[in-house]
Amino acid sequence: MYQFNYHRPSTLEEAVGLMSGAEDGVYLSGGMTLIPTLKQRLASPSDVIDLGAIPGLTGVTVNDGTVSVGGMTRHAEVAASDAIPALADLASRIGDAHVRNRGTIGGSLANSDPAADYPAAVVALCGTVHTTTRSIAASDYFTGLFETALHDGEIVTSVDFCMPDVAAYEKFPNPASRYAVVGVMVARCPGCICVGVTGAGACAFRAAAMEEALAADFSPGALDGVSVDHSEFNSDIHASAEFRGHLVGVLAKRAVARIA
Amino acid sequence: MEITLTVNGAAKAVDVPDNALLVDVLRESLGLTGTHVGCDTSQCGACVVHMNGDAVKSCTVLAGQADGADVTTIEGIGNPDDLHPMQEAFRDNHALQCGFCTPGMIMSAIDLVQKGGGALDEAAVRDGLEGNLCRCTGYHNIVKAVLAAQSSM
Numbered sequence: 001m002y003q004f005n006y007h008r009p010s011t012l013e014e015a016v017g018l019m020s021g022a023e024d025g026v027y028l029s030g031g032m033t034l035i036p037t038l039k040q041r042l043a044s045p046s047d048v049i050d051l052g053a054i055p056g057l058t059g060v061t062v063n064d065g066t067v068s069v070g071g072m073t074r075h076a077e078v079a080a081s082d083a084i085p086a087l088a089d090l091a092s093r094i095g096d097a098h099v100r101n102r103g104t105i106g107g108s109l110a111n112s113d114p115a116a117d118y119p120a121a122v123v124a125l126c127g128t129v130h131t132t133t134r135s136i137a138a139s140d141y142f143t144g145l146f147e148t149a150l151h152d153g154e155i156v157t158s159v160d161f162c163m164p165d166v167a168a169y170e171k172f173p174n175p176a177s178r179y180a181v182v183g184v185m186v187a188r189c190p191g192c193i194c195v196g197v198t199g200a201g202a203c204a205f206r207a208a209a210m211e212e213a214l215a216a217d218f219s220p221g222a223l224d225g226v227s228v229d230h231s232e233f234n235s236d237i238h239a240s241a242e243f244r245g246h247l248v249g250v251l252a253k254r255a256v257a258r259i260a
Numbered sequence: 261m262e263i264t265l266t267v268n269g270a271a272k273a274v275d276v277p278d279n280a281l282l283v284d285v286l287r288e289s290l291g292l293t294g295t296h297v298g299c300d301t302s303q304c305g306a307c308v309v310h311m312n313g314d315a316v317k318s319c320t321v322l323a324g325q326a327d328g329a330d331v332t333t334i335e336g337i338g339n340p341d342d343l344h345p346m347q348e349a350f351r352d353n354h355a356l357q358c359g360f361c362t363p364g365m366i367m368s369a370i371d372l373v374q375k376g377g378g379a380l381d382e383a384a385v386r387d388g389l390e391g392n393l394c395r396c397t398g399y400h401n402i403v404k405a406v407l408a409a410q411s412s413m
Contacts, residue, residue: 035302035322098308099317102314
């Protein structure tokens with residue numbers, strides 16, 4: 001690791017102040033991505049601002065059909081929550097036990113790894129990302145590969161999810177890392193059916209054609225012949241864009257089969 | 261910077277660089293070399309310790325993040341005359357070959373059993389130890405040992 005100045009603020013205001021005063025600062029949440037990145041010298045921030053000592057940023061609460069998850073809530077805590085079973089199931093399949101004991105939902109969403117699991121839930125459960133300055137709808141939040149609508153210095157404080165009638169998450173995990181080669185969450189809510197896809201493209205998105213097909217007939221068979229355009233999908237040593245496109249269909253059907 | 265933490269029940273204060281890792285504090289500052297560094301990329305799990313009651317990979321925790329924490333390492337769970345039930349189970353089931361992964365395996369397994377409510381089956385143990393690699397590929401006996409310890413812990 002390169003040298004950096006480590007800070008451990010105890011309030012959000014202090015954290016934001018440290019960031020604005022830093023030459024090239026970075027926030028540290030659970031560190032499950034950032035610390036390996038620092039160790040490989042792929043990043044050389046002047047200041048690392050640890051959000052771990054700021055109170056009030058953890059926990060899962062349910063209020064009027066909305067489930068709110070604090071930005072610093074660790075995957076293990078979401079996995080143990082019974083608020084939205086499909087969200088708990090998703091969280092229980094992130095990485096390994098040690099990653100789930102440290103990694104946080106806010107860190108995952110701020111990083112917007114194309115193969116992260118949480119983004120599928122954020123788009124499928126009509127999520128809202130709350131930050132130190134504003135609230136961002138899921139449809140506006142993910143903007144590209146490791147890119148989000150977050151501004152410099154903005155901190156994810158919590159994420160709201162709509163409580164679905166039923167939902168299920170299916171993923172094809174990379175067998176070594178357990179990142180999602182492709183992951184699909186299907187959610188049936190009062191008034192909408194959402195299909196959230198992660199792993200396939202540069203960032204999470206909703207598969208509109210599948211949502212329309214499922215709105216007419218909520219069964220796995222309704223997705224026969226409904227494909228997604230894979231021309232812009234990720235292609236790497238793990239899977240070609242075409243295979244990822246195929247997986248979206250298979251996983252969406254499996255998810256529907258679990259809850260139809 | 262100086263950090264204070266509790267390691268195996270004893271209060272410790274150490275002066276470390278800002279970019280030090282928890283595993284550096286344990287091995288270099290405190291001489292607790294039972295915690296191993298295997299891959300150093302948070303994959304192998306040889307460095308697993310308990311931090312505030314959770315199994316974590318100490319190669320992927322900054323020292324500063326452990327300031328004020330309660331840390332337990334392999335040295336803190338038993339001794340040669342009074343092994344922890346998990347250590348006993350590893351010995352009884354020939355669950356170690358070269359032994360390099362063993363400290364991390366045991367610390368992960370204790371956390372797994374403690375949180376498993378006595379309901380772990382073979383699949384749950386294999387899933388729970390996903391983050392620990394054994395280059396001797398001795399998984400079969402490791403799983404047997406963890407299931408045995410579930411009864412004795």
